[in-house]
Amino acid sequence: MVKEWDIVEVLRHSRHDWLNRLQLIKGNLDLNRFDRAKAVIDEIVIEAQHESKLSNLNCPLFASILLKANWEGHSFLLEYEVLQESEILTINDVVLTSWTNSFFVCLNSAIEAFQENHLSITIDLQKDGIRFFFDFNGIIIKNELIEQFLNDPNSNEMNITVKEFFENELALEVFMPFI
């Protein structure tokens, strides 16, 4: 799933997403649900604030893969939230991005396509590093691929804690220290 993205294509996807959001506002206005339309706008603004905080995290490679994840035809829908404002401090963006890419590939192979599969990433800036909570909810059909991935050398180099691992949930905590 490696793909070169140019400006035209990035903006095409982004425009599509924004027009969908606009459609949601317009649909509510057409039904005279003015309060709901305002609430939709507030939700969109919050989503955009998370995007913005992600973009300011000082991890451009990691931010890029998260920003375009839902345009790449994964079998899961990605959501993320960034709990604090950014710091000037830096983590190893290359290592984190490479591991996250591999995790996405693994997840795509391990889960049942066309189901309600959600991956939520919570990003928690702490004193000495950043804690990432990867929380998958959906249908895992190939447990062994995930076990294999978690035991492979790339994962071993990371500071990973498996919090939950069931048929329909996988929760990982990854800690990346500041460098």
Place this chain on the structure above:
Amino acid sequence: MVKEWDIVEVLRHSRHDWLNRLQLIKGNLDLNRFDRAKAVIDEIVIEAQHESKLSNLNCPLFASILLKANWEGHSFLLEYEVLQESEILTINDVVLTSWTNSFFVCLNSAIEAFQENHLSITIDLQKDGIRFFFDFNGIIIKNELIEQFLNDPNSNEMNITVKEFFENELALEVFMPFI
């Protein structure tokens, strides 16, 4: 004004533009101007349709510089419209983009900054090629730079007609044949 754009930065600018549009909708809703809010949405959708048609023109380089023009700190505001739906036919994207880039640089040097300077580009697909109308309205203070630009070898290779050239208007028609 050459700048490498990555996904994070492109989406940062795009998000900023979309949040401004959203603010315009929200402002009208807060004042109970529901019809005006709907009209704003309709205007945004039309603008997005022009962006979309531009992106489908088969000129990715030219589309890129137009899509990001208003993020690059030019002394003029760019608007554009694409009159027809795209065709599979192709023009020389590299030549057009190079000339347009030079035109933007020339215009930035020739006009008075911090004034109401507008450049409108109308793109008209025709049978044998694409006709581009570059229409500048604003304050031109260095006519000689524009004359020089229009007489230089790059411009001579293009099919350019000067329609208007006054202190506060410059209108050029550029024809690019299909290849």
